Amino acid sequence: MTKKVKIGSLTMGGGSPVSVQSMLCAHYYDIEGNVQQAVELEKAGCELVRVSVPCEQALQLIPAIKSSVSIPLVADIHFDPSLAIRSVEAGVDKVRINPGNIGSDAMATRVIDCCRDRGVPIRVGVNSGSVEKELLQMYGGPTAEALVESALRHVRLIEERGYDQIVVAIKSSNIPTMVSAYRLMAKKCDYPLHLGVTEAGTVRMGTIKSAIGIGSLLLDGIGDTIRVSLTGDPVKEVEAGRDILLALGLRKGVEIVSCPTCGRTEIDIISIANEVERRTRDLKMDLKVAVMGCVVNGPGEASNADIGIAGGKDCAVLFKNGRIVRKLTGDYVDQLLSEIHRMKN
Numbered sequence: 001m002t003k004k005v006k007i008g009s010l011t012m013g014g015g016s017p018v019s020v021q022s023m024l025c026a027h028y029y030d031i032e033g034n035v036q037q038a039v040e041l042e043k044a045g046c047e048l049v050r051v052s053v054p055c056e057q058a059l060q061l062i063p064a065i066k067s068s069v070s071i072p073l074v075a076d077i078h079f080d081p082s083l084a085i086r087s088v089e090a091g092v093d094k095v096r097i098n099p100g101n102i103g104s105d106a107m108a109t110r111v112i113d114c115c116r117d118r119g120v121p122i123r124v125g126v127n128s129g130s131v132e133k134e135l136l137q138m139y140g141g142p143t144a145e146a147l148v149e150s151a152l153r154h155v156r157l158i159e160e161r162g163y164d165q166i167v168v169a170i171k172s173s174n175i176p177t178m179v180s181a182y183r184l185m186a187k188k189c190d191y192p193l194h195l196g197v198t199e200a201g202t203v204r205m206g207t208i209k210s211a212i213g214i215g216s217l218l219l220d221g222i223g224d225t226i227r228v229s230l231t232g233d234p235v236k237e238v239e240a241g242r243d244i245l246l247a248l249g250l251r252k253g254v255e256i257v258s259c260p261t262c263g264r265t266e267i268d269i270i271s272i273a274n275e276v277e278r279r280t281r282d283l284k285m286d287l288k289v290a291v292m293g294c295v296v297n298g299p300g301e302a303s304n305a306d307i308g309i310a311g312g313k314d315c316a317v318l319f320k321n322g323r324i325v326r327k328l329t330g331d332y333v334d335q336l337l338s339e340i341h342r343m344k345n
């Protein structure tokens with residue numbers, strides 16, 4: 001089991017639920033835009049939000065965001081250790097540094113000491129592009145071993161300063177490399193691991209890549225927090241992250257089971273399934289809901305669902321645990337939803 005790390009109000013690692021996080025992408029000088037995005041992310045279920053602090057002006061974002069959301073805030077720092085220190089002073093709950101570009105060990109030490117003194121955790125965030133030259137030469141490129149070694153160097157530096165509130169990320173855009181790197185890291189340290197595929201791509205492909213990379217590791221029992229990186233609205237990152245956890249049974253929620261439809265389908269299953277998914281998305285209950293095309297095979301094929309509907313000729317049937325309960329006419333979705341809400345109470 002990994003160590004417990006406390007990030008503001010969130011506990012990460014040590015058997016805590018896997019958290020979903022995302023990053024703001026409004027310009028650093030657009031305070032209102034960043035605040036609005038942070039509020040939207042929190043509403044979508046984001047549990048930890050990160051903001052870039054590329055310059056002094058961006059420090060103003062920290063109090064503005066902190067006063068608008070209740071989820072912890074992480075400052076993302078590159079190149080300038082003094083910005084990390086000032087972010088901590090401004091009240092961030094965690095600092096993410098990229099060891100490859102934060103400067104000399106002496107500079108990094110200043111950041112570590114400041115975080116330790118204020119109890120602010122540090123995420124060591126290594127990626128393929130940040131691995132030190134000598135490690136690239138030694139391992140013949142940004143291999144899993146090189147990524148892990150780069151992260152461990154910085155973990156040791158933090159440990160030497162008497163601090164252990166550490167989270168580690170070792171991201172690659174190459175899925176096999178990313179998966180191998182995290183598996184190796186999980187054997188070498190017991191700090192919480194932040195999982196993600198870097199530069200994963202657009203919403204469609206990035207979601208697929210992330211589901212494979214992050215999902216494989218979570219199935220191995222590796223990973224304490226996840227970020228799905230997408231070239232798109234960060235709310236989509238949060239939705240994808242939550243759906244990955246839901247699909248793996250790591251998060252409570254309503255899971256939709258729906259058939260691909262075929263020539264036997266009598267009702268418009270595609271729009272019904274989408275509507276049921278949309279209307280059950282925010283329900284905090286563990287439930288498997290089936291939407292099936294035909295009454296002949298639907299209830300049997302979806303017998304592991306708690307409740308469902310299957311299409312018939314100009315009607316549908318409601319079934320529970322594979323057994324037909326009654327015939328439905330009129331608005332099937334409304335009736336299914338009211339049954340679900342009854343189960344909730």
Ligand code: SF4
Pocket residue numbers: 259260261262263264265292293294295297298301
């Ligand atoms: S449940 Fe019925 S409509 Fe759906 S795929 Fe199976 S046979 Fe076809």
